[in-house]
Amino acid sequence: MDLSYNEKIVLLNLAETKRASVEELVERTGLEQVAVMRALLGLQSKGLAKLHERSEKIVKLTEIGKRYAEIGLPEWRVLRILREKGKVELEELRNVLSEEELRPIVGLLRKEGWANVRKEGEKLILEITEKGLEAGERPIDRVLRLLAERGTVPLREIETIVKIGELKRRKIAEEDVITERWAEITSKGEELVRKGIELRREVSLLTPELISSGKWREVTLKRFDIKAPVRRVYPGKKQPYRAFLDKIRRKLIEMGFIEMTVDSLIETQFWNFDALFQPQNHPAREWTDTYQLKYPKVGHLPEKELVERVKTAHERGLAGSRGWGYVWSPERAMLLMPRAHGTALSGRQLAKGVEIPGKYFTIQRVFRPDVLDRTHLIEFNQVDGFVVGEDLNFRHLLGILKRFAIEIAGAKKVKFLPDYYPFTEPSVQMSAYHPELGWVEFGGAGVFREEMTKALGIDAPVIAWGIGIDRLAMFKLGIDDIRYLFSYDLKWLREARVIL
């Protein structure tokens, strides 16, 4: 029979003791715990040993419990003072109790009948009772002592003294499960040992020296069972949602888009609204309710001519338009706000100047008031972008959007519906079809209005879109609560799907 070196050592040890716990075997063989386990599993599969395991519920002290074991439970600490002085003012106990310990103390002492509470003017006075003078070890004290002495105690044993609920409520102790594993040699194993086992060191690493010296011919190479169970390792990796965003970025760059970036999450209303031809008195704001910044309240406007052109567009119109016909306020435009849509960056880029033809995108964190729940966040992420070119029209936009939905979202079907945005004409809303989610609203798009592009100094048509990507990420990551995108839950972070 083909046994590994470790299997042989473990089997020889088992032959001496007949049965042994994994810990004992670790001690006797000097092997690592995983190595012993692996050897035992190997021996078991060859019928030479039998592995047993038993799980047991145990109780152990929490950090708080450990502290109490040292300095005494709060009620005892107070009783000690009361025994010395007879009475004490509740406020004075702040010197010996923490805030959390103080809150329930009156109730605790009353329940035990150790003290009476009396009001003297504004003060609450605690006074020791007969029972308090005589009090001795209670069940809970005994449990605390047992746990401090033994570290862990079987739940069964604890429950004969106090209810575990009480220990948990007071955060003194917690439950855990420990698994005990032990092995037994089988008669087949004993027989093999009787016949004699030759122990030969095995080489587990084939080194260049072994190869060049030809020694590999003489040594016994260790065999590996690649199906043997091993401990899981969790190597460092990107946060799953971050990985998803990076992938979108890479795809867009591969498609030839230039990334627009900005350091701050804060925007002036000028760039968030005004530069996009959204009138200051616009009643139809439902597509973006927004937050405002308290400190500082205002930021800077860009250069004068640009502001003038935007003002003119709003008041009197540009490019044959009559504008909105109201008095545009620079003060209003200077107000600061957390960016409410990625489109603000498209406006900035157009004003800065663009290559024509050119394609631009940005991935932005944006903020809008909402009620938090499984599918809504008040901050979320958008991919925004535009394509500028002399001969572009609405049909190109629909084509590009469709390609996004298919390539980025993995959608099978797309649907376009007429929509309204102050900065585009015509405007569409796009929905993508997912086998599991059904129709998912994907984002808005349109052809930027000339009142906007001309004011920003661009003469060519610009087709633009803004896509919400968090719901898409939920789908791809297989989660049904959007808050999980930002979760600290280690288990989820470790096991989340890797998106390729």
Ligand SMILES: N[C@@H](Cc1ccccc1)C(=O)O
């Ligand atoms: N900014 C819009 C989307 C949009 C972008 C660009 C053009 C048209 C619409 C939104 O937040 O919903």
